[in-house]
Amino acid sequence: xxxxxxxxxxxxxxxxxxxxxxxxxxxxxxxxxxxxxxxxxxxxxxxxxxxxxxxxxxxxxxxxxxxxxxxxxxxxxxxxxxxxxxxxxxxxxxxxxxxxxxxxxxxxxxxxxxxxxxxxxxxxxxxxxxxxxxxxxxxxxxxxxxxxxxxxxxxxxxxxxxxxxxxxxxxxxxxxxxxxxxxxxxxxxxxxxx
Amino acid sequence: xxxxxxxxxxxxxxxxxxxxxxxxxxxxxxxxxxxxxxxxxxxxxxxxxxxxxxxxxxxxxxxxxxxxxxxxxxxxxxxxxxxxxxxxxxxxxxxxxxxxxxxxxxxxxxxxxxxxxxxxxxxxxxxxxxxxxxxxxxxxxxxxxxxxxxxxxxxxxxxxxxxxxxxxxxxxxxxxxxxxxxxxxxxxxxxxxxxxxxxxxxxxxxxxxxxxxxxxxxxxxxxxxxxxxxxxxxxxxxxxxxxxxxxxxxxxxxxxxxxxxxxxxxxxxxxxxxxxxxxxxxxxxxxx
Numbered sequence: 001x002x003x004x005x006x007x008x009x010x011x012x013x014x015x016x017x018x019x020x021x022x023x024x025x026x027x028x029x030x031x032x033x034x035x036x037x038x039x040x041x042x043x044x045x046x047x048x049x050x051x052x053x054x055x056x057x058x059x060x061x062x063x064x065x066x067x068x069x070x071x072x073x074x075x076x077x078x079x080x081x082x083x084x085x086x087x088x089x090x091x092x093x094x095x096x097x098x099x100x101x102x103x104x105x106x107x108x109x110x111x112x113x114x115x116x117x118x119x120x121x122x123x124x125x126x127x128x129x130x131x132x133x134x135x136x137x138x139x140x141x142x143x144x145x146x147x148x149x150x151x152x153x154x155x156x157x158x159x160x161x162x163x164x165x166x167x168x169x170x171x172x173x174x175x176x177x178x179x180x181x182x183x184x185x186x187x188x189x190x191x192x193x194x
Numbered sequence: 195x196x197x198x199x200x201x202x203x204x205x206x207x208x209x210x211x212x213x214x215x216x217x218x219x220x221x222x223x224x225x226x227x228x229x230x231x232x233x234x235x236x237x238x239x240x241x242x243x244x245x246x247x248x249x250x251x252x253x254x255x256x257x258x259x260x261x262x263x264x265x266x267x268x269x270x271x272x273x274x275x276x277x278x279x280x281x282x283x284x285x286x287x288x289x290x291x292x293x294x295x296x297x298x299x300x301x302x303x304x305x306x307x308x309x310x311x312x313x314x315x316x317x318x319x320x321x322x323x324x325x326x327x328x329x330x331x332x333x334x335x336x337x338x339x340x341x342x343x344x345x346x347x348x349x350x351x352x353x354x355x356x357x358x359x360x361x362x363x364x365x366x367x368x369x370x371x372x373x374x375x376x377x378x379x380x381x382x383x384x385x386x387x388x389x390x391x392x393x394x395x396x397x398x399x400x401x402x403x404x405x406x407x408x409x410x411x412x413x414x415x416x417x418x419x420x421x422x423x424x425x426x427x428x429x430x431x432x433x434x435x436x437x438x439x440x441x442x443x444x445x446x447x448x449x450x451x452x453x454x455x456x457x458x459x460x461x462x463x464x465x466x467x468x469x470x471x472x473x474x475x476x477x478x479x480x481x482x
Contacts, residue, residue, distance in 0.1 A: 019248065020292075037388040041400050069397065072241055073388035074352035078362055085353070094245040108396040113242045116392075120237035126205040135395065145398055149433050153210070156472050158429075160209050167234035174236075174257065177302045178250035 008056030015053055017189040019092040023053040025082040032076035032086050042066035046076050046086055053089065062100070067093045068107040108139055121175050124166025129159065197323065199314070200262040200271040201229035204278035205237055211275075211425035213469025217454040218274050218316065220468065224461045225324045225332060229272060232261055238281040241392050252295060253302035255285035260307040270323070274316040274454070276424035277391075280349035280356070282313045287356045315350055316423040316453055321367045326374050334462045336376030340480055342456070343382050343417035344368040345408065347389060347427045362386065368453060372421060375460040382415035384408040389430040398437065405434040409448055419449040419480045421456055428452060432474050449477035456481075 012023045032046035039045035044052070044066035052060040061067065067090050076086035094110075097103055103110045115134050120126040132150075136143050153159050199222075207215035222229050235258055243251035259282065262271045273279040289296040290309060300306050314323055346368060351359035359365055363386060369379035387408060390401030409431060412420050422428045432450040439445040450473065458468040459481050465471070470481055 037390070037404055038393075038400060041397075069393065069400070071348070071388050071391040071393060072244070073348040073391070075348070075386075075388070077353045087353075091245045091248070095248070098246070109393065112392070112396050113245055116240065116242040117246045120205070120239070120242070125208070125235075125237045126240060128205070128209045131395070142396075149436060152436065152474055153433070156474065157212075158210050158472055160212060164208050166236040170234070170257075171236050173304075174253055174302050175247075175250060178247055178253055178298075181298050181301060182247055182249050 005055055005057055011056040011058055012053050014096065015089055015092050018095065019088050021085050021089050023050055023089065025084050026050040026054065027082065029081060031079045031081065035075040035079055037073060038069040038071065042069055050086065061093060062097050062102040063104055065104060065107045067097065068109045111138065121171060123163060124168040124171040125164055127163050129161050196226050196228055198228040198230060198268060199323065200266050200268045201231045202235055202258055202271055202273045202278060203231065204275040206275055206425035210429060213472045214274060214425055214452050214454060217452055217458045217468045220463045221454050221457045221461060224463060225329065227323065230266060230268065232258055232266070238278045240277055240281065249298050249302060251281065252285045252288045253299045255282040256289055256299050256307045257303045259286060259311045260303055260305055263307060263310045264305070269310060270312040270314055272314050272319050274423065276315065276347060276349045277426060279313065279315040283356045286313065317350065317367045317371060320371045320457060326370060329371070330374050333375060333460045335460055337460060338376060340377045341380050341416050341418045342372050342377045343412035343415060343420045344372060344379050344385065345420050345422050345427060345431070346386050347422070347424050348386065350423060351386060368421065368423065371453065372456065375456060377456070380415045380417050382417065383411045389427050391426055394430050394434070401430055402434050402437050405430055406438050413448055417448070419451055419477065421451055421453050423453045435475050447475035449473065449475050449480050451477050451481070
């Protein structure tokens with residue numbers, strides 16, 4: 001089946017502005033896809049994502065769950081003969097999808113990443129027990145996963161329920177500064193494009 | 195000769211992987227290394243920060259490196275968790291590569307980091323900071339040819355532009371450490387394949403597939419145990435076997451041990467200190 005699309009350079013420009021990687025270097029050898037541990041579990045795969053970035057096909061990327069399955073294993077980045085940091089492009093696409101409110105249904109990993117982020121921002125360190133509790137509250141079906149492994153891990157003394165804080169004031173200061181610098185850069189980039 | 199290293203345990207070693215922390219510290223003591231934990235350390239940002247706020251993901255580890263360099267005045271930090279190690283190496287790499295990033299990071303951290311700290315993962319500590327000869331001299335209870343599959347996973351070697359690993363597709367340093375302990379490190383296919391990492395929290399079916407393939411190959415290549423150097427790899431490879439066994443009733447469990455536990459056993463450290471009973475698949479048979 002032949003498919004057609006109207007190419008646009010805007011997505012590729014946004015990716016480059018965000019992470020300084022050039023998707024146009026990709027020539028579709030598919031080494032990234034061959035080595036990708038999660039390519040088989042989504043409709044898209046790394047080489048398709050790269051082509052969709054080149055052609056500005058936002059919907060193909062943001063309607064699929066692939067980017068949210070990417071574990072950041074860095075195999076694609078390591079093997080790309082063009083030296084493209086593909087894993088970093090996946091991160092950039094996750095940042096864009098979140099900013100644009102384009103996280104599709106059936107991607108619990110997206111919410112989990114945010115729970116994880118909020119946890120270490122709040123306490124200075126990531127608190128595993130908090131992550132699991134908030135995940136179960138938000139997504140009650142996940143309780144069955146914890147019921148199989150959780151009690152066994154508790155019995156073995158693998159789960160440490162106590163909260164250990166980092167330097168929470170220093171963390172708060174760094175997060176605020178990083179977020180404001182990032183916002184200023186985004187505004188700068190948006191201004192440069194219009 | 196005593197050597198002093200800064201120590202960054204990270205969240206997992208103070209959480210689900212207490213035995214990794216305890217066994218690493220015990221082996222360091224036995225090998226004449228002094229570990230000084232970074233005071234008031236923060237989370238390195240883990241997998242979440244680099245997919246939510248890129249600048250913060252670089253600034254968090256660089257802030258720790260600046261503490262080691264300027265407050266502790268040490269020139270090396272031991273980071274046993276593979277994920278934390280990767281964030282530390284990436285942070286140092288990014289500020290070195292880009293003046294713009296370095297300036298932004300300086301604003302977030304509140305001071306400059308001058309690049310004076312070497313970042314050692316667990317394998318680096320035994321293989322290079324201690325050295326194979328010195329390690330060999332301290333082995334008092336060698337293994338009698340236990341066959342092990344050394345599992346490096348993703349972030350100890352990738353991406354090589356950051357880790358500077360000798361051979362990111364087929365690393366051997368962990369194998370060399372294990373052989374120094376009297377083990378036989380087998381050749382196998384899945385040394386650097388991904389275990390699914392944090393997908394274990396949300397996509398258990400995928401992780402069961404990936405872990406099943408890794409462990410099946412380790413067994414097919416003759417391994418009696420898998421050796422790891424990452425808390426998440428350990429939890430996944432060990433813990434998911436509970437589910438894999440439900441789907442495949444003929445499944446025979448394979449022990450998944452931390453490299454620090456293997457080293458500790460060969461150095462004659464007791465089982466309790468090494469946390470050998472904390473695993474879901476029993477490891478005592480291979481560690482006896």
